[in-house]
């Protein structure tokens with residue numbers, strides 16, 4: 001066991017990174033009193049890019065902290081606090097590369113179409129950073145996400161605003177009826193460890209190996225499915241027309257960040273369907289300019305920027321004319337004309353569907369007004385759950401945060417489970433034929449007839465994570481005395497395999513007196529919704545994708561945001577990964593910060609994660625002081641909520657920094673009030689007095705800093721000293737904390 005107990009705190013991107021520059025000095029000062037080191041590891045998009053080119057960057061290069069954390073996560077010592085990070089789409093990746101180049105880092109450009117081996121190597125390195133490239137590396141355990149009792153109580157007492165619903169709403173979800181992943185899924189449980197080969201046998205007789213030697217373990221569930229390009233394209237074209245006829249907005253909801261191979265292609269199909277006439281008319285020019293529809297219509301505007309002004313104007317005019325014949329497009333930013341089809345990472349289904357449901361089922365139109373919307377979620381595997389929520393809200397009105405029950409989640413996630421681990425086995429098929437998966441003895445495991453342009457993918461779900469997931473579900477059901485529902489669809493090939501395993505592994509546990517059921521997702525949703533309307537809680541036990549979707553959906557309905565969730569990953573090797581909240585990195589918040597030095601990011605997720613991390617450290621390392629710190633922090637978190645010390649949204653009020661001051665005050669007061677550890681009590685009593693005595697001065701200094709633009713020297717790679725200075729504007733607060741170190 002290591003001599004100095006250590007917590008590794010991640011530096012990430014955007015709002016959580018800014019907030020860290022204020023919060024971390026507080027955390028480090030407090031934990032040092034218990035001899036705990038809180039060290040940082042940089043897994044920001046910028047750091048991950050820089051870590052790819054050590055030989056090129058020399059001294060300017062950085063260590064691969066993510067790789068280090070990934071290894072650590074497989075050991076019992078791991079205690080990692082993971083803040084949200086950017087999962088970069090290609091446009092974001094390119095912007096980050098440009099920014100780093102401008103800062104003097106000698107990085108190669110992102111080669112869209114690599115021409116030689118060197119460029120192929122460069123692209124492969126950048127692609128390692130692309131999309132959701134952090135979470136899958138760290139998540140060596142399953143997921144336990146829930147609203148702590150204090151947070152739920154706060155939400156009940158101070159219900160956030162929910163848009164009203166009525167049964168005239170025309171909003172709905174549209175999904176395919178055939179030709180999708182759902183309809184084509186085949187699944188098998190592997191008997192003995194071995195390796196699978198994926199190959200395309202084209203109709204001309206040629207065979208291409210798509211992937212050789214995919215290692216599989218005994219008991220592992222593998223499945224494969226195909227999304228037909230023609231079927232998808234025809235479906236989207238129909239839905240565009242239907243949206244126009246019904247006079248509702250058209251919107252597309254995918255997860256291009258986590259499904260980084262399949263979903264940008266699907267996004268591109270929608271861009272082509274919507275803007276097809278213009279894209280066809282200017283096809284040659286756009287191809288020359290390097291436009292790629294998979295990167296969104298925003299890529300068209302940036303690609304044509306180098307063309308002669310008249311040519312640009314002609315293309316823009318054609319697009320504007322096209323809008324007159326199309327349904328309204330849901331907007332990401334109406335003022336700036338950013339549409340739902342601009343950038344694939346702007347509308348991410350886990351957050352975008354709950355936001356729509358919270359806003360009466362409406363999205364923003366080009367005029368800056370909310371309007372009923374068609375939400376296109378092409379694949380049927382999960383789309384139905386959102387329609388079930390919409391149908392429920394239409395029939396019964398919006399949910400009431402003051403009375404509704406809770407739906408916590410136990411999610412199967414470890415070791416790149418299911419779709420979220422499929423990227424290296426996802427292919428856009430180059431020619432008509434058959435994709436065949438064979439085992440080491442040449443037996444065909446499954447095969448699909450495919451056409452050029454189709455998206456074929458294979459997923460893996462290992463047995464040990466499934467066993468761990470079932471155990472976690474039973475443990476949570478027992479500890480919370482709450483019914484648990486496994487959301488599994490017997491009609492789906494993959495889920496049918498899982499149902500067999502769940503039924504088998506439930507027998508390994510004492511389930512006497514527990515209410516554990518297995519229901520198909522739509523039924524599970526209806527049952528859970530009926531129960532929350534009655535104020536009852538139900539644990540959702542789901543696969544990886546529904547874990548992602550439900551842990552934004554329910555928190556956003558129950559608490560207003562998923563930032564207030566406790567999100568723990570008990571690592572299978574015995575360590576702990578403590579994620580902060582269940583949502584993302586809120587780019588809007590950075591914009592507000594640089595414009596007016598006001599940060600509305602709520603760090604409650606970080607506070608909760610830290611308490612859980614300290615508790616874990618106390619338990620696993622027999623560190624009594626860590627437990628005292630954890631209990632005091634729990635008390636402080638409760639007071640933050642009771643006294644409403646979370647950041648407000650608008651300039652002039654308490655922002656992120658002010659909420660950190662109150663955290664320090666309440667935490668110090670709780671430590672000064674406890675009697676378990678006299679030394680800690682003596683250490684924190686003077687700090688508690690100093691912070692309480694200087695409340696008006698400190699808040700004055702913190703709030704007084706607001707109002708002007710701040711230059712932090714970069715978006716993806718801001719200057720650390722500038723951020724630190726901006727985030728710590730109270731000399732009085734800083735001095736009081738510094739005293740603690742003496």
Ligand SMILES: NC(=O)C1=CN([C@@H]2O[C@H](COP(=O)(O)OP(=O)(O)OC[C@H]3O[C@@H](n4cnc5c(N)ncnc54)[C@H](OP(=O)(O)O)[C@@H]3O)[C@@H](O)[C@H]2O)C=CC1
Nearest residue numbers: 084085086087257348351561563583584585586588601602
């Ligand atoms: N675990 C991870 O690392 C995750 C990372 N991401 C990444 O985050 C980025 C943005 O994703 P997006 O889907 O827009 O989701 P976000 O969760 O960042 O944003 C949705 C909205 O939720 C609110 N919100 C989220 N967190 C907080 C917080 N701590 N305090 C206050 N409000 C909050 C904000 O709304 P408002 O202020 O309007 O109320 C925000 O605009 C992407 O780059 C994505 O890849 C996304 C999900 C998880």
Ligand SMILES: O=C(O)CCC(=O)C(=O)O
Nearest residue numbers: 087132135257258548582
């Ligand atoms: O890794 C990502 O990109 C997002 C993760 C996420 O949304 C989640 O786990 O809830």
Ligand SMILES: [Mg+2]
Nearest residue numbers: 350548552582
């Ligand atoms: Mg999510």
